[in-house]
Amino acid sequence: MSKPVVATASLAGCFGCHMSLLDIDDRILKLIELVEFNKSPIDDIKTFTKQCDIGLIEGGCCNSENVENLRDFRKNCKILISVGECAIMGGLPAMRNGISVKECLEEAYLNCPTVDDNIIPCDDELPMILDRVYPCHEIVKIDYYLPGCPPRADLIWEALVALLEGRELDLPYEVVKFD
Amino acid sequence: MSEINITIDGKKIKAKAGQIIVEAARENGVYIPTLCDYEGIKPAGTCRICTVKIGGRNMAACTTPVAEGMMIENDVPELNDFRKAIVEMLFVEGNHMCPVCEKSGNCELQALAYKYTMLAPRFPYLWPQRTVDASFPKILIDRNRCIQCLRCVRGVTTTDGKHIFGLVNRGGKAIISIDPELAKEMTEEMAEKAMELCPVGAILKKEVGYAVPIGMRKYDGKPIGSEYEK
Numbered sequence: 001m002s003k004p005v006v007a008t009a010s011l012a013g014c015f016g017c018h019m020s021l022l023d024i025d026d027r028i029l030k031l032i033e034l035v036e037f038n039k040s041p042i043d044d045i046k047t048f049t050k051q052c053d054i055g056l057i058e059g060g061c062c063n064s065e066n067v068e069n070l071r072d073f074r075k076n077c078k079i080l081i082s083v084g085e086c087a088i089m090g091g092l093p094a095m096r097n098g099i100s101v102k103e104c105l106e107e108a109y110l111n112c113p114t115v116d117d118n119i120i121p122c123d124d125e126l127p128m129i130l131d132r133v134y135p136c137h138e139i140v141k142i143d144y145y146l147p148g149c150p151p152r153a154d155l156i157w158e159a160l161v162a163l164l165e166g167r168e169l170d171l172p173y174e175v176v177k178f179d
Numbered sequence: 180m181s182e183i184n185i186t187i188d189g190k191k192i193k194a195k196a197g198q199i200i201v202e203a204a205r206e207n208g209v210y211i212p213t214l215c216d217y218e219g220i221k222p223a224g225t226c227r228i229c230t231v232k233i234g235g236r237n238m239a240a241c242t243t244p245v246a247e248g249m250m251i252e253n254d255v256p257e258l259n260d261f262r263k264a265i266v267e268m269l270f271v272e273g274n275h276m277c278p279v280c281e282k283s284g285n286c287e288l289q290a291l292a293y294k295y296t297m298l299a300p301r302f303p304y305l306w307p308q309r310t311v312d313a314s315f316p317k318i319l320i321d322r323n324r325c326i327q328c329l330r331c332v333r334g335v336t337t338t339d340g341k342h343i344f345g346l347v348n349r350g351g352k353a354i355i356s357i358d359p360e361l362a363k364e365m366t367e368e369m370a371e372k373a374m375e376l377c378p379v380g381a382i383l384k385k386e387v388g389y390a391v392p393i394g395m396r397k398y399d400g401k402p403i404g405s406e407y408e409k
Binding site: 144 | 274276297309
């Protein structure tokens with residue numbers, strides 16, 4: 001039997017969740033035995049080359065590229081998991097949700113004391129910024145949620161292994177934290 | 180004082196006449212979760228986390244006094260899911276960003292979410308527009324995190340009994356307001372007390388933050404209420 005295939009992505013996130021995934025110590029060797037990675041920043045595969053079993057999504061959606069990426073993951077992954085506060089509720093980027101996009105861009109590119117070009121970037125190559133930051137489950141169907149900032153390495157590990165073994169999650173109190 | 184016999188989830192408990200259910204339960208090693216209730220201040224029953232079932236009816240255990248022969252259901256799946264739903268509602272109706280909140284790890288709302296293993300709220304986020312007011316010398320108020328439990332309103336007063344915090348407006352427009360004149364006269368101790376009374380990170384004492392490292396905060400290792408359970 002071929003190994004289950006895992007894909008990962010960081011949308012509007014900081015890669016902290018990916019760092020936490022790598023923080024599983026020597027279990028990382030077991031992970032390589034257990035699963036095969038497809039599209040992921042970990043192996044630098046840029047596009048899906050096959051149907052995946054598990055997709056791990058870090059970060060919410062703050063621009064059009066995030067949305068396309070997330071939809072691509074939904075299409076190519078049987079199980080999609082929101083990993084971390086940003087994927088689940090927008091997190092730090094969602095602090096702009098009460099502020100208009102215009103005001104955000106003006107503050108960042110026009111009024112900020114350290115800018116000198118004073119132009120708001122606008123190019124077809126650049127993804128369009130969304131009106132607010134969307135949690136992943138507001139864009140596509142998400143199957144599971146792993147909270148934390150970042151989620152504890154033990155939480156990610158336990159969730160992955162439980163999924164692969166087809167058993168219920170056993171979450172000790174210490175591993176489910178929101179910060 | 181006369182003794183009253185009640186049962187909670189089948190456990191026989193002796194309570195004092197006139198005692199509130201939550202208090203009687205805790206004295207006997209049974210934890211009924213609370214959020215708006217605070218020992219020493221008058222209960223208000225605003226949050227309904229403490230909802231228990233008495234004779235098939237849902238009642239707030241923080242406002243209901245014990246009565247002879249009362250049969251109370253507390254730690255049962257139906258009520259626990261109900262409580263979890265309230266926690267989730269409180270999370271989506273405010274802007275609760277735990278990673279950037281000073282109260283994280285010491286927050287009672289968060290601790291209840293941990294207790295009920297809330298992985299993500301079942302309700303859609305509302306993203307309300309709320310304000311932050313840091314114009315007072317000793318404290319700041321971040322209404323994004325306020326759950327309107329009214330603990331500050333009930334528990335923080337000046338030495339001559341004036342209320343520093345108040346609830347203004349009604350319904351969805353209701354906010355906690357601070358009397359600027361009285362707030363100017365707040366002492367260190369009063370600011371400390373206000374921050375401690377606030378179950379979430381809405382009222383914070385200025386010029387101090389993140390004093391306790393991650394891992395050593397109140398709810399990092401032990402679930403809320405575990406100190407009462409026997």
